[in-house]
Amino acid sequence: xxxxxxxxxxxxxxxxxxxxxxxxxxxxxxxxxxxxxxxxxxxxxxxxxxxxxxxxxxxxxxxxxxxxxxxxxxxxxxxxxxxxxxxxxxxxxxxxxxxxxxxxxxxxxxxxxxxxxxxxxxxxxxxxxxxxxxxxxxxxxxxxxxxxxxxxxxxxxxxxxxxxxxxxxxxxxxxxxxx
Amino acid sequence: xxxxxxxxxxxxxxxxxxxxxxxxxxxxxxxxxxxxxxxxxxxxxxxxxxxxxxxxxxxxxxxxxxxxxxxxxxxxxxxxxxxxxxxxxxxxxxxxxxxxxxxxxxxxxxxxxxxxxxxxxxxxxxxxxxxxxxxxxxxxxxxxxxxxxxxxxxxxxxxxxxxxxxxxxxxxxxxxxxxxxxxxxxxxxxxxxxxxxxxxxxxxxxxxxxxxxxxxxxxxxxxxxxxxxxxxxxxxxxxxxxxxxxxxxxxxxxxxxxxxxxxxxxxxxxxxxxxxxxxxxxxxxxxxxxxxxxxxxxxxxxxxxxxxxxxxxxxxxxxxxxxxxxxxxxxxxxxxxxxxxxxxxxxxxxxxxxxxxxxxxxxxxxxxxxxxxxxxxxxxxxxxxxxxxxxxxxxxxxxxxxxxxxxxxxxxxxxxxxxxxxxxxxxxxxxxxxxxxxxxxxxxxxxxxxxxxxxxxxxxxxxxxxxxxxxxxxxxxxxxxxxxxxxxxxxxxxxxxxxxxxxxxxxxxxxxxxxxxxxxxxxxxxxxxxxxxxxxxxxxxxxxxxxxxxxxxxxxxxxxxxxxxxxxxxxxxxxxxxxxxxxxxxxxxxxxxxxxxxxxxxxxxxxxxxxxxxxxxxxxxxxxxxxxxxxxxxxxxxxxxxxxxxxxxxxxxxxxx
Numbered sequence: 077x078x079x080x081x082x083x084x085x086x087x088x089x090x091x092x093x094x095x096x097x098x099x100x101x102x103x104x105x106x107x108x109x110x111x112x113x114x115x116x117x118x119x120x121x122x123x124x125x126x127x128x129x130x131x132x133x134x135x136x137x138x139x140x141x142x143x144x145x146x147x148x149x150x151x152x153x154x155x156x157x158x159x160x161x162x163x164x165x166x167x168x169x170x171x172x173x174x175x176x177x178x179x180x181x182x183x184x185x186x187x188x189x190x191x192x193x194x195x196x197x198x199x200x201x202x203x204x205x206x207x208x209x210x211x212x213x214x215x216x217x218x219x220x221x222x223x224x225x226x227x228x229x230x231x232x233x234x235x236x237x238x239x240x241x242x243x244x245x246x247x248x249x250x251x252x253x254x255x
Numbered sequence: 256x257x258x259x260x261x262x263x264x265x266x267x268x269x270x271x272x273x274x275x276x277x278x279x280x281x282x283x284x285x286x287x288x289x290x291x292x293x294x295x296x297x298x299x300x301x302x303x304x305x306x307x308x309x310x311x312x313x314x315x316x317x318x319x320x321x322x323x324x325x326x327x328x329x330x331x332x333x334x335x336x337x338x339x340x341x342x343x344x345x346x347x348x349x350x351x352x353x354x355x356x357x358x359x360x361x362x363x364x365x366x367x368x369x370x371x372x373x374x375x376x377x378x379x380x381x382x383x384x385x386x387x388x389x390x391x392x393x394x395x396x397x398x399x400x401x402x403x404x405x406x407x408x409x410x411x412x413x414x415x416x417x418x419x420x421x422x423x424x425x426x427x428x429x430x431x432x433x434x435x436x437x438x439x440x441x442x443x444x445x446x447x448x449x450x451x452x453x454x455x456x457x458x459x460x461x462x463x464x465x466x467x468x469x470x471x472x473x474x475x476x477x478x479x480x481x482x483x484x485x486x487x488x489x490x491x492x493x494x495x496x497x498x499x500x501x502x503x504x505x506x507x508x509x510x511x512x513x514x515x516x517x518x519x520x521x522x523x524x525x526x527x528x529x530x531x532x533x534x535x536x537x538x539x540x541x542x543x544x545x546x547x548x549x550x551x552x553x554x555x556x557x558x559x560x561x562x563x564x565x566x567x568x569x570x571x572x573x574x575x576x577x578x579x580x581x582x583x584x585x586x587x588x589x590x591x592x593x594x595x596x597x598x599x600x601x602x603x604x605x606x607x608x609x610x611x612x613x614x615x616x617x618x619x620x621x622x623x624x625x626x627x628x629x630x631x632x633x634x635x636x637x638x639x640x641x642x643x644x645x646x647x648x649x650x651x652x653x654x655x656x657x658x659x660x661x662x663x664x665x666x667x668x669x670x671x672x673x674x675x676x677x678x679x680x681x682x683x684x685x686x687x688x689x690x691x692x693x694x695x696x697x698x699x700x701x702x703x704x705x706x707x708x709x710x711x712x713x714x715x716x717x718x719x720x721x722x723x724x725x726x727x728x729x730x731x732x733x734x735x736x737x738x739x740x741x742x743x744x745x746x747x748x749x750x751x752x753x754x755x756x757x758x759x760x761x762x763x764x765x766x767x768x769x770x771x772x773x774x775x776x777x778x779x780x781x782x783x784x785x786x787x788x789x790x791x792x793x794x795x796x797x798x799x800x801x802x803x804x805x806x807x808x809x810x811x812x813x814x815x816x817x818x819x820x821x822x823x824x825x826x827x828x829x830x831x832x833x834x835x836x837x838x839x840x841x842x843x844x845x846x847x848x849x850x851x852x853x854x855x856x857x858x859x860x861x862x863x864x865x866x867x868x869x870x871x872x873x874x875x876x877x878x879x880x881x882x883x884x885x886x887x888x889x890x891x892x893x894x895x896x897x898x899x900x901x902x903x904x905x906x907x908x909x910x911x912x
């Protein structure tokens with residue numbers, strides 16, 4: 077009996093290890109996506125400076141599968157995913173629309189896009205978080221996959237990496253296009 | 256070129272660690288003195304090699320060599336030199352290299368200062384130390400190489416997180432790691448003792464200085480982190496029960512328990528298995544801390560770059576080392592001879608109670624910290640466990656501990672007299688009651704729990720002083736005799752007294768600052784005056800200026816009390832353009848009874864500024880208490896018995912007679 081006591085720490089450790097292993101599959105930062113399977117919220121954003129198009133509104137999403145990417149020139153992680161978004165645009169894989177979120181200086185966003193390249197089909201300016209709040213954005217970058225009927229199919233938090241693209245986003249896009 | 260030298264030195268260090276992990280242990284098994292001696296040489300070689308690697312990385316940061324990826328990600332040529340250097344460990348790769356460096360420093364120190372250890376024990380300790388080195392050097396080289404090049408090199412770097420550009424936080428990780436990694440020595444000693452099947456007073460005495468050093472460093476590290484949170488985060492708080500903070504506190508609790516149970520092994524040859532277990536747990540908690548910070552399985556305000564692949568690697572290391580240790584413990588532990596018996600009411604008994612409460616406290620904290628993960632893994636959804644849980648669960652466990660802390664040192668070994676001890680402590684009780692009554696009269700009896708906490712601190716302070724008085728027979732012998740006795744009090748006893756008084760002082764700070772904090776948030780225009788806790792803050796407007804790598808808005812407040820000027824406070828809000836992130840630099844004026852604390856926020860449309868003004872009572876006591884804890888460990892570390900030659904092992908002495 078006394079000998080068995082000495083095995084208790086080992087048993088405890090193994091249980092803890094099991095939980096940690098499971099923990100890797102879970103993402104504590106990933107909160108449930110409340111918009112999943114629902115219509116995108118209504119929004120109508122003005123264009124950012126330098127792009128004299130009509131801006132970006134929820135109606136523009138009708139008719140094609142697209143990505144809505146929340147970004148900001150102040151956001152470091154957005155710079156990380158930026159080259160990848162450019163690659164997606166160059167290959168013309170899927171239209172990416174941008175929401176330029178919480179710029180303190182209205183010139184900062186356009187300036188950044190001019191310097192490092194503009195991967196967006198449409199861009200809306202959202203300095204006061206009107207659209208971002210409706211989308212339930214918790215931080216930038218965040219990317220929503222919206223289908224042709226403007227239903228939100230997926231939300232990705234953080235930069236889009238090649239793995240996320242290959243394993244999740246691209247298969248979903250292809251599947252949605254078939255429907 | 257220098258970068259490649261560093262990389263190469265690190266690879267060599269890994270190979271040397273490979274030799275060091277095998278040859279001395281086999282040598283100790285076979286009784287081959289030459290093989291055992293390899294441990295010493297290779298530990299010193301490893302230390303030199305890892306130092307070269309670390310120096311190479313520092314060189315890359317100092318010269319802003321942007322062909323090194325790690326420098327690009329974490330440095331910028333505009334940064335002041337101090338932060339260029341601290342940027343070396345302000346990122347994942349560099350901090351893991353620092354981990355390895357400290358591991359090598361401790362290994363080298365055992366090789367250098369462990370001359371009085373029996374050769375087999377030293378060989379085994381160094382061998383196990385090298386096993387740990389292999390894991391972490393491998394981790395750095397395989398998953399987190401700080402020497403990766405980036406060709407072509409960009410013009411400039413991305414800069415260090417502005418929050419980390421701060422003297423407190425520049426020094427926080429090295430101290431924390433000195434503590435974490437220091438416990439690896441106690442761990443290696445425990446493993447060596449299990450392999451040899453022998454734990455005795457001599458063993459306990461050899462482990463003690465290493466444990467004390469690690470504990471002292473860890474205390475400094477935690478205190479620095481807490482101090483940083485206090486003045487930099489700008490919320491006036493100093494401890495948030497955040498998972499990463501808890502991760503640094505867990506090894507501290509286990510280490511404290513280990514320090515006390517090792518005393519029982521040394522003096523009374525009892526609690527051996529338990530002490531070995533605590534030595535394993537203290538290091539396990541250090542690894543757990545590293546794992547939690549680096550893996551991202553929990554959310555934290557300290558979420559630095561985290562990466563699941565690295566997390567898996569550290570988890571494997573944790574399972575291999577601690578799992579291996581627990582297997583050895585399960586197999587060899589029962590063979591450790593049971594030590595001498597003691598009554599529940601005795602010095603041993605009080606130390607054991609301290610141990611049980613410390614470990615229970617640590618267990619509660621593990622549970623609270625990991626509960627979100629447990630629940631999520633079992634499909635229970637997302638939750639976060641916050642301060643209310645920890646305050647409600649942890650604080651009550653500490654109350655009996657502090658009560659007994661004053662009693663324990665009065666008890667004799669083996670069997671003590673509860674009643675007689677309590678009688679001697681009546682002045683401490685009187686002091687506690689007087690404190691409660693006095694503070695209650697001034698502050699009102701609105702928070703009885705806080706009054707009780709202060710009474711507890713007074714009780715501990717009084718008890719610790721009385722113990723010293725009794726030791727030197729103050730008032731019971733001529734004063735000159737008392738003075739002579741005072742001069743002969745062992746340093747280790749001074750260490751205990753200082754540390755216990757330090758905790759009492761700390762409790763005053765913790766209770767006072769969390770109970771009687773006064774906060775005032777408002778928009779102020781130039782000329783406005785706001786009164787906080789009897790101090791009048793007059794706002795004189797704000798100006799903007801440029802620092803070396805930031806732009807700052809600085810507000811000016813003059814603080815007066817009853818018309819008399821106390822101080823001028825100049826809080827800043829800084830924007831670091833490279834990262835586009837703001838930081839707050841609170842202005843703090845420290846006084847014995849409390850800190851005046853001012854933060855300036857954004858400008859509003861009407862030209863006013865959002866200001867947050869606090870009165871944080873007795874915060875300075877937190878830092879003073881922490882300093883006393885550290886001084887106590889230093890005093891104990893300098894005790895004569897750690898410096899004189901090796902004590903003869905009991906077994907050897909018995910054989911000889």
